[in-house]
Amino acid sequence: MINIVDQKTGPMISRYIYGHFAEHLGRCIYDGLYVGKDSSIPNKNGMRTDVVEALKAIQIPVLRWPGGCFADEYHWKDGIGAIEERKKIVNTHWGGVTETNHFGTHEFFELIDQLGCDAYINGNVGSGTVQEMQEWVEYMTMAGESPMSSLRRENGREEPWAVKFFGVGNESWGCGGNMRPHYYADLYRQYQTYVRQYDKEKIYKIACGPNVDDYEWMEEVMKSAAPFMDGISLHHYALTGAWEEKGPALNFVEEHWWSLIESAEKMNELITKHTTIMDKYDPEKRIGLIIDEWGSWLAVEPGTNPGFLYQQNTIRDAMVAAITLNIFHAHAERVQMANIAQTVNVLQAMLLTEGAAMVKTPTYHVFDLYQVHQDAQYVDSYGQGSKNLSYTISKKGNQLNLSICNYALEGNQRIDFQLESLVKGVQSSRYICGEKMDSHNDFEHPEDIVIIPFSDYKVDGRVLTVMIPAKAVLTIQLELAD
Numbered sequence: 152m153i154n155i156v157d158q159k160t161g162p163m164i165s166r167y168i169y170g171h172f173a174e175h176l177g178r179c180i181y182d183g184l185y186v187g188k189d190s191s192i193p194n195k196n197g198m199r200t201d202v203v204e205a206l207k208a209i210q211i212p213v214l215r216w217p218g219g220c221f222a223d224e225y226h227w228k229d230g231i232g233a234i235e236e237r238k239k240i241v242n243t244h245w246g247g248v249t250e251t252n253h254f255g256t257h258e259f260f261e262l263i264d265q266l267g268c269d270a271y272i273n274g275n276v277g278s279g280t281v282q283e284m285q286e287w288v289e290y291m292t293m294a295g296e297s298p299m300s301s302l303r304r305e306n307g308r309e310e311p312w313a314v315k316f317f318g319v320g321n322e323s324w325g326c327g328g329n330m331r332p333h334y335y336a337d338l339y340r341q342y343q344t345y346v347r348q349y350d351k352e353k354i355y356k357i358a359c360g361p362n363v364d365d366y367e368w369m370e371e372v373m374k375s376a377a378p379f380m381d382g383i384s385l386h387h388y389a390l391t392g393a394w395e396e397k398g399p400a401l402n403f404v405e406e407h408w409w410s411l412i413e414s415a416e417k418m419n420e421l422i423t424k425h426t427t428i429m430d431k432y433d434p435e436k437r438i439g440l441i442i443d444e445w446g447s448w449l450a451v452e453p454g455t456n457p458g459f460l461y462q463q464n465t466i467r468d469a470m471v472a473a474i475t476l477n478i479f480h481a482h483a484e485r486v487q488m489a490n491i492a493q494t495v496n497v498l499q500a501m502l503l504t505e506g507a508a509m510v511k512t513p514t515y516h517v518f519d520l521y522q523v524h525q526d527a528q529y530v531d532s533y534g535q536g537s538k539n540l541s542y543t544i545s546k547k548g549n550q551l552n553l554s555i556c557n558y559a560l561e562g563n564q565r566i567d568f569q570l571e572s573l574v575k576g577v578q579s580s581r582y583i584c585g586e587k588m589d590s591h592n593d594f595e596h597p598e599d600i601v602i603i604p605f606s607d608y609k610v611d612g613r614v615l616t617v618m619i620p621a622k623a624v625l626t627i628q629l630e631l632a633d
């Protein structure tokens with residue numbers, strides 16, 4: 152029996168924990184989000200209508216762009232002005248393909264506008280200048296007269312856009328410049344100075360944080376630059392084993408079911424330890440830990456460009472998503488935003504596209520089931536020692552939201568919750584479940600995994616009993632008595 156004191160006041164689970172990431176990588180932007188105005192694929196101003204609609208349905212709160220590693224070789228002026236005249240560059244990180252720059256700043260904000268979400272721009276520290284970063288911010292956010300706002304107007308946009316989040320460099324310890332923490336901390340202090348406030352709305356500035364368990368990086372950057380930042384990032388991908396030996400996304404062995412899940416669960420330890428360091432320099436917890444890259448990183452699908460990071464997505468990835476979101480909720484006080492990598496056709500994607508066709512992945516369905524937790528009050532979460540179970544309980548007014556993931560490979564599991572309030576009614580109860588370890592959706596079978604009604608539960612006064620099948624994720628919404 153799990154006792155839930157559902158009246159306690161937990162922190163709010165920021166909706167930004169449900170953020171996404173779209174990089175100029177493989178078929179994420181081109182084909183995935185953007186097809187251009189002249190495409191035969193239904194689009195609005197170049198943005199795929201099916202993809203935009205699907206992302207809106209899960210209430211995407213924020214989108215990070217243009218990278219990733221690509222951000223530190225992106226020169227924003229290449230991506231403005233008449234589309235056909237834009238400079239073509241080589242995307243050196245991702246497959247060495249030609250980047251047309253057809254999707255640039257104006258197109259990004261068109262997408263943000265259609266999605267109705269906030270913008271998270273990642274600036275270039277690795278190969279860009281302070282002036283370039285300063286001018287980009289001015290171009291995007293300056294309302295009055297200035298050289299960059301005039302340029303924006305010449306390019307057809309009168310009003311400034313709102314930049315809610317701004318990242319100063321990406322993976323500066325690696326693809327973003329191979330820097331050491333003291334050096335980056337000083338560069339961060341310098342570059343962020345020129346991320347000026349042209350608009351009324353404050354720009355939330357994010358410093359490049361550590362790779363996985365690089366605690367020295369966190370210590371040094373926090374020690375030297377904490378007063379100058381609003382957030383600091385952390386990147387951790389779930390792997391099946393060694394970085395160089397990524398297991399396949401489909402037809403995998405049972406051992407890889409468990410190793411991927413274990414790697415996802417490591418997120419809890421990482422957040423706990425990085426938070427302890429952050430607490431030393433920021434005891435008030437003003438600074439957010441921003442996990443702006445997370446998710447499964449598996450072998451690319453056979454026959455696809457290795458630099459495009461295209462992988463299938465199974466019920467195992469749904470487990471990774473549910474477990475990780477439950478961990479984020481448990482750290483809601485510190486985790487102010489997270490961005491799963493990446494939105495379409497790359498790594499642990501929400502959506503896969505092929506020509507005009509689109510499929511929703513099992514991970515998409517977890518984000519759908521879990522949207523009830525966006526901006527809800529945290530009540531309880533994580534495993535509490537229950538074997539192969541992970542859950543979150545949150546509350547909005549009189550509504551209690553309960554999500555559970557049973558990542559056992561076989562066997563239903565019973566879980567009893569003792570609530571503080573009487574249950575007045577069940578508002579909804581839905582789940583996804585995999586028959587096999589690698590159950591998934593593809594273009595021939597786009598609906599092998601879909602959300603369906605869940606009925607194997609019982610409410611008895613203050614006790615909720617749920618029998619959850621193996622390889623399943625569910626959400627039940629209860630209405631509580633006053």
Ligand code: AHR
Nearest residue numbers: 218219220221321322492
């Ligand atoms: O998401 C793919 C890549 O992973 C990103 O470009 C980079 O930041 C990270 O190493």
